[in-house]
Amino acid sequence: QITLKESGPTLVKPTQTLTLTCTFSGFSFTTTGVGVGWIRQPPGQALEWLALIFWDDDKRYSPSLQSRLTITKDSSKNQVVLTMTNVDPVDTATYYCAHRLQPRWFDSWGQGILVTVSS
Amino acid sequence: DIVMTQSPDSLAVSLGERATINCKSSQGVLYSSNSKNYLAWYQQKPGQPPKLLIYWAFTRESGVPDRFSGSGSGTDFTLTISSLQAEDVAVYYCQQYYSSPYTFGQGTKLELK
Numbered sequence A: 001q002i003t004l005k006e007s008g009p010t011l012v013k014p015t016q017t018l019t020l021t022c023t024f025s026g027f028s029f030t031t032t033g034v035g036v037g038w039i040r041q042p043p044g045q046a047l048e049w050l051a052l053i054f055w056d057d058d059k060r061y062s063p064s065l066q067s068r069l070t071i072t073k074d075s076s077k078n079q080v081v082l083t084m085t086n087v088d089p090v091d092t093a094t095y096y097c098a099h100r101l102q103p104r105w106f107d108s109w110g111q112g113i114l115v116t117v118s119s
Numbered sequence B: 001d002i003v004m005t006q007s008p009d010s011l012a013v014s015l016g017e018r019a020t021i022n023c024k025s026s027q028g029v030l031y032s033s034n035s036k037n038y039l040a041w042y043q044q045k046p047g048q049p050p051k052l053l054i055y056w057a058f059t060r061e062s063g064v065p066d067r068f069s070g071s072g073s074g075t076d077f078t079l080t081i082s083s084l085q086a087e088d089v090a091v092y093y094c095q096q097y098y099s100s101p102y103t104f105g106q107g108t109k110l111e112l113k
Helices: none
Strands: A003-007 A018-025 A034-041 A048-054 A059-061 A069-074 A079-084 A093-101 A106-109 A113-117 B004-007 B010-013 B019-025 B039-044 B051-055 B068-073 B076-081 B090-096 B108-112
Touching: A003 A093, A003 A106, A018 A034, A018 A093, A018 A113, A034 A079, A048 A069, A048 A079, A048 A093, A059 A069, A079 A093, A106 B051, B004 B090, B010 B019, B019 B039, B019 B090, B019 B108, B039 B068, B051 B068, B076 B090
Parallel strands: B010 B108
Antiparallel strands: A003 A018, A018 A079, A034 A048, A034 A093, A048 A059, A069 A079, A093 A106, A093 A113, B004 B019, B019 B076, B039 B051, B039 B090, B068 B076, B090 B108
């Protein structure tokens, strides 16, 4: 059974750096094709795909946010970390991490973490 | 980027009636080498993460009721709920996984009439 859980601060100030961690179980980055992605959802709005990291450390980013995002993995800890620099109130959203097998859909999602950007 | 556009934005359907949601991609998501459409549908209820319903445009995820069906190819896709149940009230999203960035539609809110 695959499970994922997001963790990190729920309140950050504008211009700060946001660091979110996805801790998972039920799969491993030693498996070819495994990926973990981040998706966010502002309150009452649509899903927005942010970033994805693959088993071979290949990475993909949303072009509109690429300059502010960094995704990394720690295979020994079964964790994926997303860093977003210079946050703004428009970055207020629920952030989800999700499992994917290349080249497929997101089949398992975490419960999400609501991050509010406010001074 | 492939832009995913859903229609309508919201939909009110009576219990037992059919609900149809459309999704159009700005570029084709059919991979010619395997003849698969790289298109998924998700259901999201309030306070919950999205739940995968359909992948490869028409394959139901395990455990998804057969009243949910997907169709279409290339750039035009449809999610159909054949007989709406109360528990189907949710927001539905399409997503392409053909190429990065793996974009979602804007969502369709399905309500009871």
